[in-house]
Amino acid sequence: MNALLEFAHPWALVLLPLAVLPLLPRRRQALVLPHLGWLPPDRLGAALGRAWRLLAMAALLAIVLAIAGPMRPETLVQRSGRGAEIVLLIDRSRSMDERMLPADWRTIDPLNLRYQAGSRGEPKGKVARELLARFVGERPDDRFSLMFFSTQPMRVVRFTQHDAVVQAGITAGSVGRGLADTDVGRALLAAIAEYDQRAYTGSRIVLLVSDGGARLDAATKKRVHAAALRNRVSLAWIYLRSVNSLKLDTPGEANEAVPEIALHRFFQTLPGAYRAYEADDPESVARAVADVGRQQNFPLDFTERVPRRDFSAAALATAIACCALLFALRAVTLRAWQ
Template sequence: MNGFTLNLWPGALELGAPGWLLLLPLALLPLWPRRRNALDYACLDWLPSDPLGNALLRAGRIAAALAIAAAVFGLAGLAQPVTEVQRTGRGAEIVIALDRSRSMDEALLPKGRQPSIDTTAEAKGKVARRLLADFAERRPDDRYSLLLFSSAPMPVVPFTQHGDVVQAGIQAGGIGRGLSETDIGRALLAGAEQFDRRAYSGSRILLLVSDGGAQIDEAMRDKIRRALQRNRIAVYWIFIRSALSPGLKADAGDGNIPEVALNQFLKSAGVPYQAFEAEDPEAVKEAVAEVDRQQNLPLDYVEQIPRRDFSGWCYALALLAGAAALACRLITRPAWKEEVQS
């Protein structure tokens, strides 16, 4: 039998198998008077009053009735359904687009330094993941969506505020080796479309973390531009510069340099945009910290509270109530025997 929801203020209770409620009238049986406990006396005036015994008898019957009712509700699957709570905090809705191409596995070296086989420098991807994890940990009120990309965008985590899920998704970006191809255009479009069909509740950020740029054709540029403007997204690009890259400050007229071309396009996209050029771990850390400082505005969001099953609590209550009923029975039983013998 399908379950239904009981709307009880201030929340709701859900019964997964309400057919079991047909057994609920059995809870009245312990309260029903029983003839076998009645004794015939010519006169009761001489019998002493026993308020404690009477109280124990009533308590035992009530406990037995409660045990049956709790067991029935446990079998019926009493639970609190999935609920949504409107909350207000400070932060932003952030889509992290993290480059997972093979170049991110290379060491992060200062400009002009040649890569060395025995270098002890951290890989660019490892530095980015470590600092993004710190960034997410410092901003628990933000809602994050994470996608990795190389030749295609790979959604990993939908919008969530659960920090452990975000941390696990970031660390998952370090599994295996990246592909040699990178399509930043599709990654930007996929990141911007993460906000489609979401109610606007505050600051929105697309945080691009990559060590390279791209030549994006005009059709894809138009799609990205419209998606960014439609969803009112601010774009931040943390450009992790390779040792031999000329950087974003190269001649702006040279559109053949992928990172320069991407920087020029994002500047002209018609949305707030800022690029951070980082060539060492400290510079990457400063770039992430700057984003943290700039985006700390009021944010309205809806938190989804998962379903809570109360069946276990019902069974525990039934066990305790049954034990109490049995204890009351054992305490009062000797008094019954003496009365019968007399």
């Protein structure tokens, strides 16, 4: 168990007895008088004297503590809330820089649809990042991990409840252009592995945001299935459809040749819950993200790491304030004597 208070320089605490110096009588201030009985009691002077001594003691104590460097050590705090532990797994391949259909695409001539999408639509990656940033901001009790992927998974943020860190990571995903290839299998294994060595405290979900699939070999499928079973992970896939691409639920064995459909059918065999969201335009992406938020709102227990806190500045500020009051008290006393 961590101590409530630690000191960076504990040797300085041997100076604490100096705080009693203001209580000691000073002979040079003593006046020799034959008799004091005829003098009226000086209540104001006695009160000012006590205040001066207390302020001087407090200033000395604060200075010694500031030198000692008091701090609260890093601690682990058990918290409870409602939400989930969510890995945001975002496709950063080159195809995510392509544009989505505009919001009014249903009113556009199908022969002109591809041109309109290429000239008026928002980039898929930009839409996804903006909505995921809003999603993170609206879920303060969740713990998020952030990972991008193309040919390799790129971990950006480990599990944290500090959404500013996650927001910065999502923004960083807009830098540069993605690579041509996409390795969904390796990315999924890395995302599920984020839960390794973590106590199961509530709902776990990998939120995959991608515009395409990739063929997984039998060995990779087996590893993904085993990892999802071991860590009790659910999966949600926000599938950003390209223009004229097939729907994920298109029937027929021949459609197994389409990577997205093959990947969708494999996800349906995983042990945890699985939800697929097909998004054609920014509005459908927003609906998908909102539905994920509604589905993942369960009791959640988690341990938060509280960073170290230094109290040296507060002790020094206290010492400065006490010294300022001492100077003010001295000025008032001298003016009264004059």
